[in-house]
Amino acid sequence: MSDATPLGAGDERIKQRSRLREALIRPELGGIVGTILVFSLFLVFAHDSGMFSPQGVMNWSQVSAQFMIIAVGACLLMIAGEFDLSVGSMIGFAGMMIAIFSVTLGWPMWLAIVVTFALALGIGALNGFIVVRTGLPSFIVTLAALFILRGFTIFLPQTIERKTIIGGLREAAEGDWLAPLFGGKIFAGFFQWLGDIGLIETFSRGNRAGQPVVDGIPMLIVWALALVVFGHVVLTKTRFGNWIFASGGDAQAARYTGVPVNRVKILMFMFTAFVATVFATCQVMEFGSAGADRGLLKEFEAIIAVVIGGALLTGGYGSVIGAALGALIFGVVQQGLFFAGVESSLFRVFLGVILLFAVVLNTYVRRMITGER
């Protein structure tokens, strides 16, 4: 090899990269910058609106947590090279199935939840199976699932109960052992103590007098954080994570080295269905009802959060932490505009603009990683 450089010596043709350039190719960068920007903006313009009071923080934390839960699923699936447009319909469908099983059929709540999870995982697996078997774009396959699931979510309660909202879930969940895992709150004692020593406000009147205004961390937030940690560890620290990157980066190359690409993709579709069902279960426990229109447009919000978080739409590149930050930006802006008294329809304008910006930035970053090729 005539031009081989001696071992250990640097190659003079390799330019030293600047720190800035190093930082720029981290997928989380957009999410980190965006989060700092959004928080600075609202701290300046909405600091006295109650947005940063304990209740305010709890408010946007919950909204962000909702986005986070579905973003983790969408993120891993997108890195594996596929989309799931049926996430929103799955949220509606899963919530409705829990309601039908527990309220209409009178099953115990834990059984309703377990059976719904099994059903959702089955549908996720079917989506994945159709995609890998037919080789069709997942965009089309899951678009079909979007309509089919939404259709059943409206049809079933109308046929059975002659209405599109089924209530009474809170009563049905009374005394159940599994339901608090989705609808409960933790650290209630700690928040009561915070209220007692005056660190957070307490209600001064009504039947909740003496109780703190924030009385615990909802399980929704616990789920969101747990899923983010789980997704991040699986993606970056396990061999399965390497398979996810490989499957999305180049499925054929991955197959040649023995990566079970089909299995990875189907599992990711199942994971997306799983997080949608977690979302749905938390939601029906919180609201005490299931509605046929729940989860509308959630699939796109999840995808936007993931893209803001630095993932490439073409797969093979992205970060769960980035997606979580994307979801945080999402929640903070949506609720922040409300606190700041800005017309809420402008939120959509913001979404569109930031999505466009993120996609352009990601394309640029991708060219940097692959050396402007």
Place this chain on the structure above:
Amino acid sequence: MADTKPIVEMKNIEKHFGSVIALAGVSLDIHPGECHCLLGDNGAGKSTFIKALSGVHAPTAGEIFYEGRPMRFANPRDAIDAGIATVYQDLAMIPLMSVARNFFMGNEPTRKVGPFRFFDHEHANRVTMEEMAKMGISLRSPDQAVGTLSGGERQTVAIARAVYFGAKVLILDEPTSALGVRQTSNVLATIDKVRKQGVAVVFITHNVRHALAVGDRFTVLNRGKTLGTARRGEITSEELQDMMAGGQELAELEGSLGGTV
């Protein structure tokens, strides 16, 4: 080569795709430590032939002996596990992933922490840097994306990867066809290094000069048939060129081109 036993013997391999006969009885043997060049024009059946060996296609007829035993590979994984690795021209690497992640793709090292198994990045990074240094590629860091490497360097990473994971037979499918002069010489040098480690190399190409630069033996395929195997020194580049193109027509062409092909 006569003193070593062949690691692979393929006898009268036939492959039919419907009514198309892609291979009409091709035989070949490969010895450890040799570079066996498989030459042929486009459509001669080179790819089909090596896909029979790498487990992608099951041959319609014929026998494959591997280390003296008859073998039938159901899928590429079987062949890889047995020690037959294939490096494809353009499907070897994933550009967006780091060199270390690519190097260990499908063979990730794991470290046990409690009941969980984690990707051992430390081990992967160290081995990748070592193996790349052996092949004469200096990486900025193991986190460097494969997309920043040149085409020749990518081929070299793929070859180093296959050898590191115990390939006894290495099939290279047109590794030099898309490369520039300098990159080609790098890949040919890599082939030479690998051969000296005792790996049997099957080098598929339609470039006679590349074949003659590293080949020990040469087998020419034409229209699904073999025109025989020649040893190094027994055959000239003109004769090889002639056999690949099927003689007659090229002779006419060469006349008009003044012997430049």
